[in-house]
Amino acid sequence: DIQMTQSPASLSASLEEIVTITCQASQDIGNWLAWYQQKPGKSPQLLIYGATSLADGVPSRFSGSRSGTQYSLKISRLQVEDIGIYYCQQASSAPWTFGGGTKLELK
C-alpha cells in the first residue's frame, strides 16, 4: 500500500500569512494527488486534483505543487474561512490512501 505522510500535524498561523502543508508519498504516484479541506462539523471538500489543478469554486489563493514524491499545498494569504483540517490523498492506485491530516488554526 502507498503511505502518505503529511506534515505538520498541526499549524497555527496569522491572517494574511502564507501557509504551506506538505505530503510525502512512499512511492511514485505521478501527479495523482488530491487535497481536501474539512471545516469543523462538515464533510471534506475537494480543493486540488492532479497535484496542481484547482477544483471548481476554489479561491485562487490555494495552489498545489510537486517535487518528485513530495507534494505541497500553499495558501497564499490565510483567511478566517480557511480554518479546518487538510488532507492529501493518493489517487494512483487502490487502496486509495489519505494523509493523516493537518489541523490549521488561527494564531
Next chain:
Amino acid sequence: EVQLVESGGGLVQPGRSLKLSCAASGFTFSNYYMAWVRQAPKKGLEWVATISTSGSRTYYPDSVKGRFTISRDNAKSSLYLQMNSLKSEDTATYYCARQRLWVSFDYWGQGVMVTVSS
C-alpha cells in the same frame, strides 16, 4: 447541483449487520464510479469501498474485505453499503462520494454515523 444524501446509520451490536444507502442527484449517476469513505471519531479519512459505473467491478481495502459489500442501482441513482460482522473499530461517520478514478473524490455527502457497541 450535485447532491449525495446518506441514510441508514445508527447503533448496532458487534457482529450484527447494517446497510447504508446514498441517494444521488444532480448528475448522471451511471457515468461515475462511486465510493464510501469513513472517518472514525476525531480521526482521519479512510477509503472503504469503490464500485465501477456498471457495478461489475468492486474494490475494498483489507480492513473490510469479506465483510462489506458495495452495490448500486443505476435506475434509482442509489449507492449502497452492506456491512456485516461489524466490529467496534467500524464505528465512524460514513461518507458517500463520487469518485473520478485516478483523480479524486470530487463530491461528498453529509455523512451518516454508524456506532458499533453492545
